[in-house]
Amino acid sequence: MKDRLKLLNRAARIQYRIDSNNKRPRPFGTSYLMYQSEIHFIDAIGPGDGLNASELSRKLGITNGAVTQIAAKLLEKNLILKYRKDENKKEVYLKLTEEGVIAFENHRLFHKELNDRMLEYLEGLSGEQIDVISGLMDVIENYLPDIEKEEEK
Amino acid sequence: MKDRLKLLNRAARIQYRIDSNNKRPRPFGTSYLMYQSEIHFIDAIGPGDGLNASELSRKLGITNGAVTQIAAKLLEKNLILKYRKDENKKEVYLKLTEEGVIAFENHRLFHKELNDRMLEYLEGLSGEQIDVISGLMDVIENYLPDIEKEEEK
DNA sequence: TTATTTATTTTAGTAACTAAAATAAATAAA
């Protein structure tokens, strides 16, 4: 049963490394490195028309204050711009600049490449093998809610 | 191949939930909730004789300054105590108080329970099934270093 | 005894937030 224990330790190490990686800023085709919160922000705005701060905060699951703060940083780096509509002086809309779109695309590409690699691997597995991975996820998910329920008290 | 994609999305959601859970403070048999950095700190000190700040910072992989800062919080909550040895007035040693030991034990128990549950599940799997999980980890680990290497530039 | 090394602490700064107060515009009610 030693191999099972090794597997668990390995999973913990992988978790830790993913976590560390996520904390580091990364380049996304732009001059400046971007932190996760910033690139998520850009990803949520998306190319196209732009949306207002409240919609964005809802989409990201963060407070309006946080949106204003992250927006200020991205505004300074010229990755987004703010504007109002003529018929409404209250709402603030955010959209990507050209450089913002480049960051958006690079970020999407980054995830697409990872996704494709993983899919390629998974497609090489049999149905029974997929079931093993799926079963493992069941166990993990089944354990997770316990923690969340405790906090609600 | 839709099931493979579903699996990937599910993995991402699980990742996110684990991450969120890790950020929340949790009780460990003590009156006050503890953040991850605090309970890691306590876990690294361990019951018994205690160690000095430099050893601890090395063990935790954080700076000495961070150790001083976290120690200040735990000191105030009465979970650790600081002392010097008669023969050395320079080094500061840290050890757990009785309540600190309780937190330590609860934290260890928390992980042991999780570990046991996972082991129990894994022991029910065949060698081939374990190989599937192991193979998946290979792919994940193989992808990870790419990110780390980039940063070293 | 002076210089250097080692150990620790302090200070200022960053990321990634939250919660609450302040501000301002739009809508509803008196």
Added chain:
DNA sequence: TTTATTTATTTTAGTTACTAAAATAAATAA
């Protein structure tokens, strides 16, 4: 129409979890 309320956004102060660099102080080496 004026006042009140709701909605949208921003500001401020605070928190966790750090780092990097400067300050301090004790121990060791020159």
